[in-house]
Amino acid sequence: MKHNNVGWTLVPGMACLLALATGAAACQDTSNPAQPQPQGGNDAGTDGKFTPAGCAFTIAARDEYMDWTVDVPATGSGTANIRRVRLGLGGNVEKGPGYADPSTSIAVAWQTDDGNLGTEVRWGTTQDPSSWPEANKATGITWLTPRGQLAPNGDQRMHETYICGLNPATTYYYQILAGAEKSDVYSFTTAPGPGQDVRLAITGDSRGEHNNAWQILERRLLNLGVTAQLFSGDMVDLAPSQAQWESWLDSAWKDENGNPSALGQILMLATHGNHENHTPLYFGNIVLPQSPDKYPEYPEYFYSLDLGPLHIVVVDDFSIVSPSTDQNYGPVLKAWLEKDLAAADANRAERPWIVAMHHHPSYSSSLHGKDAGVLRGRDFFVPIWDKYHVDMVFSGHDHDYERSHPIVGGADVDSPQVVNQGGTVYVVCAGSGADGYGANQTSLTAYSASFDNSSHFGIYGILEASMTQLFWTPYWIDTSGDTVAEPGTAIQR
Secondary structure (H helix, E strand, O other): OOOOOOOOOOOOOOHHHHHHHHOOOOOOOOOOOOOOOOOOOOOOOOOOEEOOOOOOOOEEOOOOOEEEEEOOOOOOOOOOOOEEEEEEOOOEOOOOOOEOOOOOOEEEEEEEOOOOOOOEEEEEOOOOHHHOOOOOEEOOEEEEEOOOOOOOOOOEEEEEEEEOOOOOOOEEEEEEEEOOEEOOOEEEEOOOOOOOOEEEEEEOOOOOOHHHHHHHHHHHHOOOOOOEEEEOOOOOOOOOOHHHHHHHHHHHHEOOOOOEOOOOOOEEEEOOOOOOOOOHHHHHHOOOOOOOOOOOOOOOOEEEEEEOOEEEEEEOOHHHHOHHHOOOHHHHHHHHHHHHHHHHHOOOOOOOEEEEEOOOOOOOOOOOOOOHHHHHHHHHHHHHHHHOOOOEEEEOOOOOEEEEOOEEOOOOOOOOEEOOOOOEEEEEEOOOOOOOOOOOOOOOEEEEEOOOOOOOOOEEEEEEEOOOEEEEEEEEOOOOOOEEOOOOEEEEO
16 A cells, blocks of 8 residues: 655754654655565455454555554464553445444554564453453454654554444443453443434644643543544654654553553544654554545545534545645545535434534634645635535644634635524634643634643543534643633534
């Protein structure tokens, strides 16, 4: 599977690090020698693809991955050291067989020491593994992600296993097996089916992890009854640093007391920010839907899913705001978006709400609101959101909180109109570890605020959806207990 639009090279001085920090185009990676061909048994094939048992979708290896292996049971040599257990989602990015479905499937990912290739996960509906049916086990894929250029501590042994055929709105318990080692028993609850209420957590920009905000947030999500968390990008400061990725994962996997936290128990639906810069470490540490046969150049770049009364669209906007990185991406993304949203808009009786997420905000009064890349993104996305009556769009990049009035962009997206109903509400909700920016207001702003990095030092929001209402409440993250950033606001049918 080719992935040739963006890569890395470590040029003299700090050029690549500056590219990361500014969101400029990345450099070409020439540091790794030619990689061996992916390998594996059963459904892997010579093209490095794998169809998980009981699932109707296919997973493909990336060009950067080494020692791609599939279907390894709970055996392996050496110490496993199972760690950084996390939940993601597999599935196709277009409606039809194998479409990404969090009500009936889940992906489990983790890391071990190299030498242990086991990919086995077992599960059941009780907390006691001895009571789980013998048939409830699955094996998946394992590979080595090349080391990050800023963390030369060896290649990273990664594992992903996909489970399909689950029941909606059901709590499952699961355990990873690797040789003689077993992980903790974790739990997750599948998404509800059509018509049932859901709660989502939304945040972004955890990079820096200041004031331990990211770990505090992830621990608190366990008590909020959310079906999934949406993350709008910029997980880490320096994407080539596996050490930063491991710090980010560790903070979400375990709380301050070493107890299992949200990462292994709440589905994460993420998108790519400018700080991820399409590095192999981003794709190796996050599990997202892909359609390698239909979109082989853009695996895990864009996807959609249905969740209760919501249709959710998640897109990577990096090559939209920075088109020099890949001029072919925009037309592909636009065609996919138009097809996906046309079907969703025609299905309002079953899923009345459409929400979208990408990293760079189309409308923001904060630091990046007038950046050239942000304005390119506005020109691209706003006419599409208008055409298909997208209800809410969530973004990050500016580290503050801002909610717009309902907006219709019209023919001139730089002169949008505020409307009483039928417009799109744009929300910037970012800062779960990154430094705060100042908040401003324009005529489009319904509410804005910034966090002060001391008494409250980050932000996230809860989106509650029923068949007749979307209710949105943002919260400041602080050490003593989170506080409401603004009173809840509702959109009603």
